[in-house]
Amino acid sequence: MAKYTVGFIGCGNMGGALAEAVAHKIPADTIAVSGKSSTRADKLAEKLGVVSSTAEDVAANSEWIFLAVKPQVYPAVLNEVSDTLKKRNDRFVIVSMAAGVRTETICELLGIEVPVIRIMPNTPVSVGSGMTLYAANTLVTKEEIDDFCSVMEHSGIVDPLDEKLIDAGCSVSGCGPAFVFMFVDAMIEAGKRCGLPEDKAKIYAIQTIIGSAELLRETDADPKALREAVCSPGGSTIEGVKELETREFGEAVIAAINASYEKNQKLGKKE
Numbered sequence: 001m002a003k004y005t006v007g008f009i010g011c012g013n014m015g016g017a018l019a020e021a022v023a024h025k026i027p028a029d030t031i032a033v034s035g036k037s038s039t040r041a042d043k044l045a046e047k048l049g050v051v052s053s054t055a056e057d058v059a060a061n062s063e064w065i066f067l068a069v070k071p072q073v074y075p076a077v078l079n080e081v082s083d084t085l086k087k088r089n090d091r092f093v094i095v096s097m098a099a100g101v102r103t104e105t106i107c108e109l110l111g112i113e114v115p116v117i118r119i120m121p122n123t124p125v126s127v128g129s130g131m132t133l134y135a136a137n138t139l140v141t142k143e144e145i146d147d148f149c150s151v152m153e154h155s156g157i158v159d160p161l162d163e164k165l166i167d168a169g170c171s172v173s174g175c176g177p178a179f180v181f182m183f184v185d186a187m188i189e190a191g192k193r194c195g196l197p198e199d200k201a202k203i204y205a206i207q208t209i210i211g212s213a214e215l216l217r218e219t220d221a222d223p224k225a226l227r228e229a230v231c232s233p234g235g236s237t238i239e240g241v242k243e244l245e246t247r248e249f250g251e252a253v254i255a256a257i258n259a260s261y262e263k264n265q266k267l268g269k270k271e
Contacts, residue, residue, distance in 0.1 A: 002090060005030040006151060007062030009055045009077060011044045014097060015068025017126035021155035023048045024128070034058050059084040064093050064151065067106075071098040071267045078109040086112055093144055095119060099170055100267030103137040103163065115139040117148055118163060120170040121155065122177050130156035131173040135163035167264035175260040179253065184209055 005026050008015050011033045019033055028049035034057070035041040045052035059065060059081035069077050085092070093115045096106055103116040117140055121132040132155055136145055145160075152158045161169050184205050191201030216223060231238040244250075 002063040002092065003061035004032045004051070004053075004058070004063065006064045006066065007032040007034070007053070007058030008066045008068050009034055009058050009081070010066075010068030011035040011041050012068065013123060014121060015066065016044050017123050017130075018066060018068065018097075018121060018155065019044060019050065020048060020126045021128065021130070022151055023050060024154035025151055032058050032062060055081055056084055060088065062092065064095055064148070066095045066097070068097055071101050074098055074101055074106075075109055078106065082110045082112070085110060085114065091115075093117060093140060093148070095148070097121060098267075099174070099264045100167065103135065107137075113139060115141075115144065117145070118166060120166055120174045122174050124177060125152075125155035128154050128156055132156065132158045133161045133166055133169045133173065134158060135161055135166055168261055170264055171257045171261035175257065179256055180209065 006019075006022050008019050008031075011019065012035070015033070015035070019031060023031055029051060031048070031050040032053040033041050033044050033048075033050055034053045034055045035044075038052070041052045044050070055077065067074070067077065094106055094110075095117045096103070097119050099120070101118075103118050106116045106118075107113050115137065117134055117136045119132055119134045122130050124130040125132060132152060134148070149158050187205035187208070188198065188201045191204060192198055196204070212226075215221075215226065219226070227241065231241055
């Protein structure tokens with residue numbers, strides 16, 4: 001019987017964010033974290049009250065094994081734990097979160113056929129407002145998918161997606177927070193240049209993002225229609241919108257997401 005319900009191999013930004021989300025759902029002493037740096041794992045364990053461990057221990061004793069390492073080190077990490085996994089006689093599920101690494105590739109690198117759920121979360125999972133996309137191979141049961149969604153309950157929205165669309169989805173939701181943070185940073189800087197104190201500019205910018213997103217979600221309205229509703233003819237908002245259009249703001253966002261998408265596809269081809 002597994003010693004841990006959930007174990008993390010890798011505890012960087014994304015692994016740590018997910019561990020924090022999971023710790024809101026299940027007892028902390030049933031969660032183990034491990035990392036290349038034991039110091040980092042120890043700090044995260046102390047913060048969350050979970051167990052600091054090793055990759056081998058996580059692989060040997062976790063019901064759910066979250067792989068939270070970068071795509072380029074997957075071969076080395078999976079080679080490190082493959083023998084341990086092959087010796088197990090109990091049921092376990094691999095949860096992979098590497099861009100471009102397919103579920104079938106995980107099995108190929110391990111040298112065994114195992115249940116694999118591929119996920120693409122984003123960092124807001126740590127505060128319960130994340131977006132996690134997932135796809136499972138055929139060895140994962142419906143009950144396990146239900147259990148997985150339950151474990152991830154406090155991370156935000158968890159949504160199934162055909163694996164062939166994961167790279168595209170990740171480019172929007174996984175990479176998107178960085179683009180949003182850039183926009184907020186620019187809003188704060190603009191507010192300061194207009195004379196606002198930095199703390200006020202930050203509050204106004206953040207709440208504007210939150211409120212606008214909630215309005216979109218609650219009304220399910222077309223973003224273009226909501227934008228037009230704010231733009232009174234001859235008003236100040238439309239002047240700002242014209243400036244963004246002149247500088248091709250929309251095209252810049254599309255280009256950013258497309259660049260991330262192309263990179264995700266290249267990461268997959270490097271397998």
